[in-house]
Amino acid sequence: MIHCDGLVKIYKTADLEVVALQGLDLRVEDGELMAIIGSSGSGKSTLLNMLGGLDRPSAGKLFVDGKDMLTMSERQLIRYKRESVGFVWQNNARNLIPYLTAQENVELPVLLKGRRKKERALELLDAVGLQHRRHNRLSELSGGEQQRVAIAIALANQPRLLLADEPTGSLDSKTASQVLDLFRRLNREMGLTIVIVTHDPQLARKVDRVVSIRDGRTSSEMIRTQADIEEEDNIADVYGHVEQAETHVEYAVIDKAGRLQIPAAYLDNEAFKDHTRVKVEWEDGRIILSPPETAKIER
Numbered sequence: 001m002i003h004c005d006g007l008v009k010i011y012k013t014a015d016l017e018v019v020a021l022q023g024l025d026l027r028v029e030d031g032e033l034m035a036i037i038g039s040s041g042s043g044k045s046t047l048l049n050m051l052g053g054l055d056r057p058s059a060g061k062l063f064v065d066g067k068d069m070l071t072m073s074e075r076q077l078i079r080y081k082r083e084s085v086g087f088v089w090q091n092n093a094r095n096l097i098p099y100l101t102a103q104e105n106v107e108l109p110v111l112l113k114g115r116r117k118k119e120r121a122l123e124l125l126d127a128v129g130l131q132h133r134r135h136n137r138l139s140e141l142s143g144g145e146q147q148r149v150a151i152a153i154a155l156a157n158q159p160r161l162l163l164a165d166e167p168t169g170s171l172d173s174k175t176a177s178q179v180l181d182l183f184r185r186l187n188r189e190m191g192l193t194i195v196i197v198t199h200d201p202q203l204a205r206k207v208d209r210v211v212s213i214r215d216g217r218t219s220s221e222m223i224r225t226q227a228d229i230e231e232e233d234n235i236a237d238v239y240g241h242v243e244q245a246e247t248h249v250e251y252a253v254i255d256k257a258g259r260l261q262i263p264a265a266y267l268d269n270e271a272f273k274d275h276t277r278v279k280v281e282w283e284d285g286r287i288i289l290s291p292p293e294t295a296k297i298e299r
């Protein structure tokens with residue numbers, strides 16, 4: 001679904017150039033549910049905007065659903081945004097009109113007419129479990145319900161790809177968890193490919209794969225193991241919490257030049273802190289990284 005190779009995005013302002021993506025590689029398969037995490041300013045939203053056709057990459061390769069996002073004409077881009085991709089944002093105001101009912105909000109983007117438009121809106125509200133609230137104005141719905149309306153709207157024209165930017169950012173943890181369950185259901189039942197951008201590492205346990213971005217590049221990946229998918233319901237504790245380490249295996253990404261980014265959390269460990277080198281050894285088919293034996297030096 002997504003094939004991104006050496007993607008670069010440079011923002012030019014009057015006297016400054018910001019390199020937001022510096023050669024990012026990413027592949028997302030059809031029907032995947034995955035998350036992109038990274039600290040503030042790492043380039044997550046920039047990537048999402050490129051994937052959604054809201055902005056153009058500066059260089060590199062980006063194919064989404066077989067379409068070349070660098071060479072697409074303006075007309076093709078408008079069509080792509082309307083038909084191939086759906087968006088969900090953290091801020092509901094960006095998607096919804098408060099004085100209209102849930103149903104009226106969902107009808108707005110549906111490209112059908114008359115009775116079929118209404119039927120489609122009801123179908124969508126049903127898909128997100130909100131048929132019973134269809135006559136309520138948006139202002140009468142809770143944050144989680146509003147977010148579900150936003151998801152119904154994003155699905156209006158049957159996109160193959162759903163992009164969500166901090167979709168649970170303004171929700172409490174229980175409501176956030178329900179919204180994520182909905183994403184999982186839509187992914188499984190409709191085969192929808194879903195990419196969620198978030199700050200929240202806890203979200204990792206809800207998705208199959210989590211890609212970390214650091215300084216505009218992919219740095220590591222966490223992949224949920226098959227056994228964990230099957231046992232998923234058994235390994236949650238009484239509060240529904242699941243330890244991330246139990247469900248995912250972490251991979252560091254090696255780029256084409258053989259560069260490897262070690263996840264920051266490992267390097268924050270006392271043993272590695274303040275070193276600018278690590279000792280590299282080969283042992284029994286493993287590459288072992290350890291702190292240098294000498295005193296802290298090497299700057």
Ligand SMILES: Nc1ncnc2c1ncn2[C@@H]1O[C@H](COP(=O)(O)OP(=O)(O)OP(=O)(O)O)[C@@H](O)[C@H]1O
Nearest residue numbers: 011018019020038039040041042043044045046047
């Ligand atoms: N329109 C823009 N013009 C200039 N610089 C921009 C623009 N949009 C983003 N940037 C810069 O690009 C870099 C990446 O920003 P981006 O918004 O993609 O990060 P992010 O990981 O989504 O951050 P956050 O989690 O805070 O939303 C930042 O240094 C940011 O200041």
